[in-house]
Amino acid sequence: MAQQQSGQPVIILREGSTRTRGRDAQGMNLMAARAVAEAVRTTLGPKGMDKMLVDSLGDVVITNDGVTILKEMDIEHPAAKMIVEIAKTQDDEVGDGTTTAVVLAGELLKRSESLLDQDVHPTVIASGYRQAASKAREILNNLAFDVSLKDEALLKEFAITAMTGKGAEAVGEKLADIIVRAIKAVVDENGKVDVDDVKVEKKVGGTIGDSELIEGIVIDKERIHPNMPKTVKNAKIALLDTPMEIEKTEIDAKIEITSPDQLQSFLDQEEKMLKDMVEKIKKVGANVVFCQKGVDDLVQHYLAKNGIMAARRVKESDLKKLAKSTGARVSTSIDELSKDDLGTAGLVEERKIGDENMIFVEKCKNPKAVSIVLRGGTEHVVDELDRAVHDALRVVGVVVQDKKYVVGGGACEVELALRLKEFASTVGGREQLAIEAFAEAMEVIPRTLAENAGLDPIDTLVSLRSKHEGKGALKTAGINVFTGEAVDMKKEKVVEPLRVKTQAVSGASEAAVMILRIDDVIAASKLSS
Numbered sequence: 117m118a119q120q121q122s123g124q125p126v127i128i129l130r131e132g133s134t135r136t137r138g139r140d141a142q143g144m145n146l147m148a149a150r151a152v153a154e155a156v157r158t159t160l161g162p163k164g165m166d167k168m169l170v171d172s173l174g175d176v177v178i179t180n181d182g183v184t185i186l187k188e189m190d191i192e193h194p195a196a197k198m199i200v201e202i203a204k205t206q207d208d209e210v211g212d213g214t215t216t217a218v219v220l221a222g223e224l225l226k227r228s229e230s231l232l233d234q235d236v237h238p239t240v241i242a243s244g245y246r247q248a249a250s251k252a253r254e255i256l257n258n259l260a261f262d263v264s265l266k267d268e269a270l271l272k273e274f275a276i277t278a279m280t281g282k283g284a285e286a287v288g289e290k291l292a293d294i295i296v297r298a299i300k301a302v303v304d305e306n307g308k309v310d311v312d313d314v315k316v317e318k319k320v321g322g323t324i325g326d327s328e329l330i331e332g333i334v335i336d337k338e339r340i341h342p343n344m345p346k347t348v349k350n351a352k353i354a355l356l357d358t359p360m361e362i363e364k365t366e367i368d369a370k371i372e373i374t375s376p377d378q379l380q381s382f383l384d385q386e387e388k389m390l391k392d393m394v395e396k397i398k399k400v401g402a403n404v405v406f407c408q409k410g411v412d413d414l415v416q417h418y419l420a421k422n423g424i425m426a427a428r429r430v431k432e433s434d435l436k437k438l439a440k441s442t443g444a445r446v447s448t449s450i451d452e453l454s455k456d457d458l459g460t461a462g463l464v465e466e467r468k469i470g471d472e473n474m475i476f477v478e479k480c481k482n483p484k485a486v487s488i489v490l491r492g493g494t495e496h497v498v499d500e501l502d503r504a505v506h507d508a509l510r511v512v513g514v515v516v517q518d519k520k521y522v523v524g525g526g527a528c529e530v531e532l533a534l535r536l537k538e539f540a541s542t543v544g545g546r547e548q549l550a551i552e553a554f555a556e557a558m559e560v561i562p563r564t565l566a567e568n569a570g571l572d573p574i575d576t577l578v579s580l581r582s583k584h585e586g587k588g589a590l591k592t593a594g595i596n597v598f599t600g601e602a603v604d605m606k607k608e609k610v611v612e613p614l615r616v617k618t619q620a621v622s623g624a625s626e627a628a629v630m631i632l633r634i635d636d637v638i639a640a641s642k643l644s645s
């Protein structure tokens with residue numbers, strides 16, 4: 117509400133709207149954002165704890181994955197939501213490092229609060245943070261090592277590091293092998309990886325160790341007729357996105373039949389059309405058909421009679437993957453189907469997994485889409501395993517694409533803190549204070565890793581810093597969370613893609629700057645539902 121000179125009030129905002137300004141607005145935003153970051157802190161690292169989240173319907177999710185926790189939490193505060201966005205962006209860009217990014221953002225905001233208390237203006241802090249973030253990216257690039265795609269043992273280590281702390285360690289080696297083989301199969305000639313080409317099928321039952329890689333695609337469908345073969349070797353596969361039935365006309369048509377003969381010939385005609393479809397499939401030489409639409413009962417019968425296996429209502433995405441792994445082309449018309457459209461697979465087989473039948477299209481030659489079947493004792497186990505495998509697939513995909521990596525265990529962050537402090541002294545002015553704060557904030561990662569492992573954070577930091585400085589400094593020294601010692605993370609094989617770290621630093625600093633620059637929160641009154 118503003119006031120005219122005459123004292124007459126002018127209503128600007130709708131009744132019920134609230135407005136918070138200046139330091140109060142900043143204080144509220146910083147507190148809300150930090151509270152969210154604080155919530156995921158205890159999950160960081162291999163010794164991090166899990167969270168159990170219960171939604172309004174009573175469904176339970178148990179996870180250690182930062183982005184999953186934040187997505188499941190019903191967060192309302194606008195500044196807190198911005199922190200959730202960091203995790204989402206991190207997840208979209210690299211698929212891992214979500215907790216790291218959020219914890220970093222929380223710490224940057226905490227440090228900025230004390231700067232604000234010292235009357236450093238938010239724009240000065242923002243400018244310092246931006247400079248520090250850009251310098252941090254430069255330092256990280258210099259700390260990075262090259263990856264050779266031939267080094268499978270190293271590629272597996274990326275998967276293992278990404279999966280630590282997520283309940284998959286016991287069979288980490290086996291899963292890592294599956295993941296690396298999957299990514300190597302789907303990488304294209306330009307070195308690009310689309311993780312969607314790896315289909316992950318979850319099935320409760322068995323043990324995690326029963327999980328396997330299928331060199332082809334697994335379809336969660338059964339063959340449509342019991343007389344169809346269960347196993348087809350040297351399969352020739354037709355993919356159809358057209359129905360194998362007679363489509364009803366869109367317009368209401370009336371056919372007048374005046375004699376029983378006419379009816380019979382009408383039915384014969386229909387039957388012939390359906391039979392022709394099967395004849396055509398047979399003629400081009402297909403012995404397996406995957407149809408995206410429906411399949412008429414009669415067609416099912418004829419297909420079975422001809423020893424052709426078929427599945428119907430196959431998802432469009434599955435059809436595309438089948439095309440990639442078998443080399444088939446999806447046909448939109450049975451009439452135009454030709455030999456060249458068919459794909460091949462060494463084996464197509466319906467098998468029972470748990471108590472459900474699934475169709476395995478495997479032993480494909482050079483498949484450009486593959487599947488991973490995940491098994492585990494309970495739904496919660498399989499779900500968490502699925503998240504871990506997804507993260508690991510993304511991480512291996514990123515590293516295969518970028519071919520650059522850094523070491524984990526807080527090594528990069530300690531190095532960043534030290535180098536950024538040196539950089540701060542070259543900047544001068546009040547921005548120097550902000551850059552120093554940014555540098556100190558980096559240490560939250562090793563500190564939290566130590567805390568979560570039940571180690572003394574101060575002792576850990578002191579020993580890490582001493583390893584990183586002076587004569588014989590070891591830039592790759594990080595914390596072994598099992599022994600508490602500062603050791604060479606390169607030797608320990610705790611490795612992460614460079615992009616995980618650069619994105620975490622950029623995402624965290626951008627969000628912190630954005631929250632800091634807000635000095636006025638105008639909230640409309642809530643619409644009553």
Ligand code: ADP
Nearest residue numbers: 159160161162182213214215216280524525610
């Ligand atoms: P995020 O969601 O950020 O990936 P994680 O809980 O996966 O969070 O923890 C990642 C952190 O744990 C990284 O800083 C990584 O370097 C560290 N880390 C992973 N494995 C180890 C290990 N074996 N020893 C020490 N640190 C590790």
